[in-house]
Amino acid sequence: MPHPAQITRDALIARAWEMAEAEGVEQMTLAKLAAALGVKAPSLYHHMRSKADLLRAINERTTQQLFAALHETLAAASDAPAAERIHRLAAAYRAFAQAHPITYMLAFTTVEVEARPDPTFQEQGVLPIQAVLTELTGADASLAAIRGLLALMHGFVMLEINDQFRRGGDLDAAYTQGIEVYLRGITG
Amino acid sequence: MPHPAQITRDALIARAWEMAEAEGVEQMTLAKLAAALGVKAPSLYHHMRSKADLLRAINERTTQQLFAALHETLAAASDAPAAERIHRLAAAYRAFAQAHPITYMLAFTTVEVEARPDPTFQEQGVLPIQAVLTELTGADASLAAIRGLLALMHGFVMLEINDQFRRGGDLDAAYTQGIEVYLRGITG
DNA sequence: CACGATGCCTAATATCATTAGTTTTATAGA
């Protein structure tokens, strides 16, 4: 059985990502993960340095997919006015978080430094979005503007994922309205 | 030694809260917590049902303290105009999160249902804040308005705590500006 | 055709939370 590797690092990460999203991070144990790959737990250490290392890979994957979805959305709306592009972007952001709540949350709330995604991922991903905002704010204010926008989107979906909006009402409308308000404040 | 309880539930929770904030949640093990209280780990189970139960108590304590700080801030600024009160509130919110980053994050990102704070805490705490916003938006829009404000504040401090703002710049100014923009969007 | 590295395995360890069963002691009632 040994030598021709039965699993690759990519397969390991992909499976771990799926398992975390499907059953929760704390349910994604190395034993279960190994079993799903037809292997025993210690064998995983030939493809990763530690579980923190695996989590970092998962988080980088999540970050990449999030920004890929956002860029795709921006590309598809490239002829719309800037405010409309931001609205589409915000919708895509929330849709991603709702589709992958656990891995999304994991990527942005990891305390262990070892498991944090490489900073360059986020920086690279944010730049095209910031470019759209620059159309509305000018270059000087665009860094603060994107930070506010990211905070608004991230905060909303985090509260939503963690079930902190328990007073009913239309959450879709509240989200859209929040973005609208923010954009109005920027341009006004 | 036995019978006259050497620890109370309140002392247990207070110590656990301090230890979590000081050393990180994952460092707050029952063995260490018990040792800090001069007792062995199994004895803790006379004062709690499970660790999830303890975490829930910690989170409720955090939530209460956060809202207490916010209400205090509002009370101290009761004669200021509504927009100014919101600014003070936002500053107090961020100050609390920065002073207690670990327990703050824990309270708002707990996946385990067992460990989630009782919903009524948040609801009660949010109402006075919503009242201020109602002055600016009218009653109809105030629920969505407070959700946006909470999302903005929570998102910003969460990103900040998790070191996701790595591109330098003045974060104090970015936060203030974000709140300003949001308020302008609401009133404009 | 052998040999060495690769990648799997079993076995073992340390650290968790949690449970079972025992021991001690303060207090309430005789």
Added chain:
DNA sequence: TCTATAAAACTAATGATATTAGGCATCGTG
């Protein structure tokens, strides 16, 4: 004042967990 009871501590044990050590099979390369 004495004693029985219940509270609250303890030790010991269990089952997960990640991780390490060491052995063994197998494939590609000389």
